Amino acid sequence: PPPAAPRHPRSMGAPGRDGELRRTFPAFTPRALGEDGGFAETWWGNAWVDALERGALDAKRLARGRGYAEQGNVDAITVTPGLVLAYVQGSRPRPYRVQVRLRTLDDADWDRFLDSAADRTGHIAALLDREMPHALAEGGVRLLPGPGDLEPQCSCPDRGHPCKHAAALCYQTARLLDADPFVLLLLRGRGERELLDALSRLSAARAARAAQDRGPAPLPGVRATEALAPRRLPPLPAPLPTPPHPEQPPVYPAAPGGPDPFALDQLATDAAGRAHALLGTGRDPVAELTLWQDAVRLAAARPGSGLTAATRSLYASLAAAADRTPADLARAVAAWRQGGFDGLAVLEEPWDPPAGRFDRARPLLLAADLPAFRPWRNRLTHPRGHVQLRLGRDGLWYAYESDPGADDWWPRGTPDLDPVGALTGLGASPEG
Template structure:
């Protein structure tokens, strides 16, 4: 907290304007220029600062240190000293700073209020307060290298007035902790002097006395069905009115179910499951021109692709939430129903299906059966030789029944 190092400023001229921007930064520059003995050295130092000759700057209590490039290859070591404040000065400063909450807020916003700088504590230097020292052979006061460091220090003060306070002897965290303790102590003394305020309320005997409360009014009857949403006009660049209608209709149906049953049937769905459900509720099949934008938006929200969503929609239409789980979650079924499926398929003149976890696959790879956790068989189809399975048909307790209606060689 008592040592801060700042990177070198890039080269850049001030455009003929004041080198510092804040009033306290300009006060630092004024102390430098009014205490200088040679204006020409100041001008050279300002040029060095604008050309980026000052390396990284280190600030500690009472000292600014940096290396400055001059006319020789080796840079010069430059120090600028400033007297630190004594304990009495710091107590005065802290008392004034704690008097108003705005003072602390201004410091945290990197501002230096005039009232703090004019509280009788010499925060800002005056002419002759800056003591430069340089390793160069020039004994000017200051030399151009020390002047360059002073100009760049004004920029540090512009950005953060706590740099000035550190130069005077106290670090930022140390000061803020002291101000916090002082403010808390003042607030505690003020509260003690004021005394406890009377508390509003009622007597405990009155609050705990038994009494009969009037009955609540009966709830309003549940409407027989959710109302239709309004018609949304199409606007150029606006949202799809059909998608808005679909979302509004879905929200009305969920609200009606919650009002009538006390629970939302869809509250436990994940973001992906709800996106699939909404897309599956749109009429039609496949990615038509009307549904492409909706699919793209829902898939993006769930971090999936429109193709993933289209396949999931087919699974949802096949079996709802359970159908989507069958599509995405292989599992190991217990012995029983799964083991009896292969003899049933062979009894229906179908070839021996290959088992893997909860799936039975046609030996030629064009038909597949998947056992869901709900005990139903779900049929899938793919091009032979490809692992591109899509839900088909209606789930059935009978594996042969689930294949009803599916076409392909060596099977229904």
């Protein structure tokens, strides 16, 4: 059999092994050359690129490496203290293993760096915003490399300093530094959490020492006779009179992708009316409503009849918020417009009325030459099943209609104390 093709790892990245002192970054996508020709975007990223280019011995290798970086030939990058690792795809099928070394800082350097960072709170805030202040990076401890500080190594046979594969990794590392300057601090030997914890402790210790040096501030004194003397507070001003009516809301402009200005106007008008009622009576008229009942009330308050495109959108959003369907909401709106809160209760809550008004309704219907309606709980249904009367807890009769033989009842007409009056205008004749 033919010899098997050599197998090699596709990536050096192992995010599962990452920790405080090891970070793996996915490969960058190919990028186009910027208008100004610069590879990095931040001053510290450009300082890294400057150290690479000023320490290079062959400009052509640098150009080839930059091209590799821009084409996305650098795989996932792993950063540990003093080391950047990645596979870089060159002209051969097998990628090359590349690493770039940078000297880590010793404990004394880190102590000076922490003191410099804690001297100004703006330095810590800038680091948290993923910014690197000039004074912090170029102060007593130099964080950024200079020419010759970067030590590249590559598994390719090219012995250039650096080879094009190492140059590509250095260019892509500048993009890492653009996005997160803590990558530079990790290269110098300390992880982000360790640094932030140390800065927090140092800042707290300095604040405590400063407070101790200042001593307690003297408290202003008051003579006991003045403190214990009886005082009469001035009366509260009289409340302003309640306005006669709520004001009109402003006109809301329509914006692409923004909320419906008509819906905003409706909500603002409703909120103003509720606030006016609360100011005048001390009670919110809709405070006791459930989410579903309030959704029905808002939909019923929208003027007009028929389901326009805007109304369908409103019904769909309100119904979804209450976990109902738009058809449920449309039927409930018809009931609300028929009798308000009591009309909605008649639609959704069958109940057993006491003897009296309900029992007298059937003789009244027979006396009006109507057929004998079938009773069930608080409902009387025409024998043909297309007209129904429902007695509400408010003592009113509510008329409903449905297609014959279908159990699809919709509120119709105006509620009335008289069951015959509630059927006025509906098809409830003896033959109908």
